Amino acid sequence: MEKKRISRAVIDRLPRYYRYLGDLLEKDVVRISSKELSEKMKVTASQIRQDLNNFGGFGQQGYGYNVEYLHSEIGKILGLDKSYNLIIVGAGNLGQALANYADFERRGFFIKCIFDINPKMVGLKIRGIEVRHIDEMEEYVKMNQIDIAVLTLPKAGAPQVASNLVRWGIKGIWNFAPTDLHLPEHVIVENVHLEESLMKLSYKLSEIQESDD
Amino acid sequence: MEKKRISRAVIDRLPRYYRYLGDLLEKDVVRISSKELSEKMKVTASQIRQDLNNFGGFGQQGYGYNVEYLHSEIGKILGLDKSYNLIIVGAGNLGQALANYADFERRGFFIKCIFDINPKMVGLKIRGIEVRHIDEMEEYVKMNQIDIAVLTLPKAGAPQVASNLVRWGIKGIWNFAPTDLHLPEHVIVENVHLEESLMKLSYKLSEIQESDD
Numbered sequence: 001m002e003k004k005r006i007s008r009a010v011i012d013r014l015p016r017y018y019r020y021l022g023d024l025l026e027k028d029v030v031r032i033s034s035k036e037l038s039e040k041m042k043v044t045a046s047q048i049r050q051d052l053n054n055f056g057g058f059g060q061q062g063y064g065y066n067v068e069y070l071h072s073e074i075g076k077i078l079g080l081d082k083s084y085n086l087i088i089v090g091a092g093n094l095g096q097a098l099a100n101y102a103d104f105e106r107r108g109f110f111i112k113c114i115f116d117i118n119p120k121m122v123g124l125k126i127r128g129i130e131v132r133h134i135d136e137m138e139e140y141v142k143m144n145q146i147d148i149a150v151l152t153l154p155k156a157g158a159p160q161v162a163s164n165l166v167r168w169g170i171k172g173i174w175n176f177a178p179t180d181l182h183l184p185e186h187v188i189v190e191n192v193h194l195e196e197s198l199m200k201l202s203y204k205l206s207e208i209q210e211s212d213d
Numbered sequence: 214m215e216k217k218r219i220s221r222a223v224i225d226r227l228p229r230y231y232r233y234l235g236d237l238l239e240k241d242v243v244r245i246s247s248k249e250l251s252e253k254m255k256v257t258a259s260q261i262r263q264d265l266n267n268f269g270g271f272g273q274q275g276y277g278y279n280v281e282y283l284h285s286e287i288g289k290i291l292g293l294d295k296s297y298n299l300i301i302v303g304a305g306n307l308g309q310a311l312a313n314y315a316d317f318e319r320r321g322f323f324i325k326c327i328f329d330i331n332p333k334m335v336g337l338k339i340r341g342i343e344v345r346h347i348d349e350m351e352e353y354v355k356m357n358q359i360d361i362a363v364l365t366l367p368k369a370g371a372p373q374v375a376s377n378l379v380r381w382g383i384k385g386i387w388n389f390a391p392t393d394l395h396l397p398e399h400v401i402v403e404n405v406h407l408e409e410s411l412m413k414l415s416y417k418l419s420e421i422q423e424s425d426d
Contacts, residue, residue, distance in 0.1 A: 011413065011416055012413070014412070014416070015406070015408070015409035015412040015413060016393075016406075016409065018412065019391065019392075019406075019408070019409065023392075041393075042393075042395070077416070078412045078415055078416045078419075079412075079415035079416050079418060079419030079420075080412065080415060082415070082419060084415060084418070092310075092313075093306070093309055093310035093313045093314075094307075094310040094314075096306055096310070097305075097306035097307040097309070097310045098407075100305075100306045101306075101307075101407070103391075103408065104408070104411065107408065107411070107412070107415075108415075109411060109415070147418065148414065148418070171418060171421070172414050172415075172417075172418045174410070174411060174414055178232065178316075179232075179236075180229075180254075180255075182255070186421065188414060188417040188418050188421065190410055190411070190413055190414040190417075192405065192407065192410055193228070193229075193232075194311075194314075194405065195228070195232070195316065195317070195320065196228035196229065196232065197387070197403055197405055198317065198320070198322060198387060198403070199227070199228040199231065199291045199292075199293065199320070200224065200225070200228060200403055201361065201385050201387055201401055201403040202291055202292035202293060202295070202297060202320075202321075202322070202385075203224055203227070203290070203291045203292050204385075204401040204403075205292060205297070205360065205361070205384060205385045205401050206291075206292030206295060207292075208384070208399065208401065
């Protein structure tokens with residue numbers, strides 16, 4: 001496949017295509033037209049065609065898309081044909097919730113270990129995944145091939161932990177701590193700022209309430 | 214303050230301004246120039262001035278911004294001067310993690326009750342918040358003024374539960390179920406699709422790995 005620069009907006013839409021196609025696959029749908037897919041996804045059919053043309057098309061005129069093929073190709077574009085080793089830093093509720101989320105493994109994301117600063121958590125197992133003390137993290141990361149660190153620790157500790165992890169070889173950070181991490185360019189950070197998401201909801205709610213008044 | 218149409222991009226940035234100003238407040242910073250704020254936030258000073266000019270400015274030439282005032286004004290714009298009653302639907306790990314997150318209350322988001330379909334969960338208390346059976350949800354929502362429902366249940370149940378909640382008067386949905394909800398226009402839905410966030414991370418990781426090869 002030709003490599004070309006794909007816009008951020010297209011990339012942001014790909015996981016959603018992947019999810020919809022996965023739902024169709026589960027329902028044993030073999031093929032779908034861009035029109036049907038567009039109705040399901042509430043985007044225009046021309047948007048879908050344009051987006052997929054970035055990757056060479058995948059569709060045949062008058063036939064539509066082969067669901068299984070398109071799902072698997074988009075999966076490859078998203079890097080889901082590879083597997084990733086993850087650690088979680090912070091064994092609190094959110095860390096445990098993520099460790100319990102078995103669906104990540106189906107996508108190739110394997111949580112190998114959880115680290116926490118609290119000695120009381122050490123030795124706990126969450127869905128078979130061991131909690132170790134954060135003092136052991138350096139050696140663990142250096143000895144095992146860990147691709148992604150999931151940060152579910154309080155914001156005060158997050159920046160320092162993140163730079164340590166990067167120094168020890170981590171390339172990707174999935175950051176749930178409510179703070180921005182300033183890391184070297186080559187490190188990929190994906191933030192999930194829950195409080196900010198809730199604020200957007202309250203903004204929109206108060207906007208409609210004001211227009212109701 | 215003059216009401217005018219604010220672009221989505223500006224609104225998306227407001228929670229981040231609010232967070233940074235909150236951090237400055239905690240450090241007892243009284244005022245800050247747009248230049249200093251821009252260095253901290255890694256956006257241009259002119260972007261900051263432009264964004265804040267949407268709401269009438271707040272800054273004085275040569276003086277900068279009063280941190281406390283700006284924080285509080287942005288809070289009002291975000292609707293954080295009001296309070297919101299929330300319920301959580303789904304008392305699994307993620308639901309419990311969110312219920313345990315006391316910071317939401319500081320922002321005016323009060324979790325009043327958690328509902329679950331599993332009778333074994335009923336009666337549990339999470340940070341003092343009771344888990345009730347989902348069969349009691351209709352009466353509860355109708356009897357109490359609930360603004361926002363947080364959906365942390367599996368995707369199969371989410372669409373039906375969401376339309377019920379809307380029928381019972383809920384105006385805002387914070388959706389963690391990995392599915393899109395198709396609800397009436399007046400309902401505000403804010404999605405947190407964790408798996409899609411992780412896929413964006415893997416896309417970017419495989420992009421840099423390919424360019425390393």
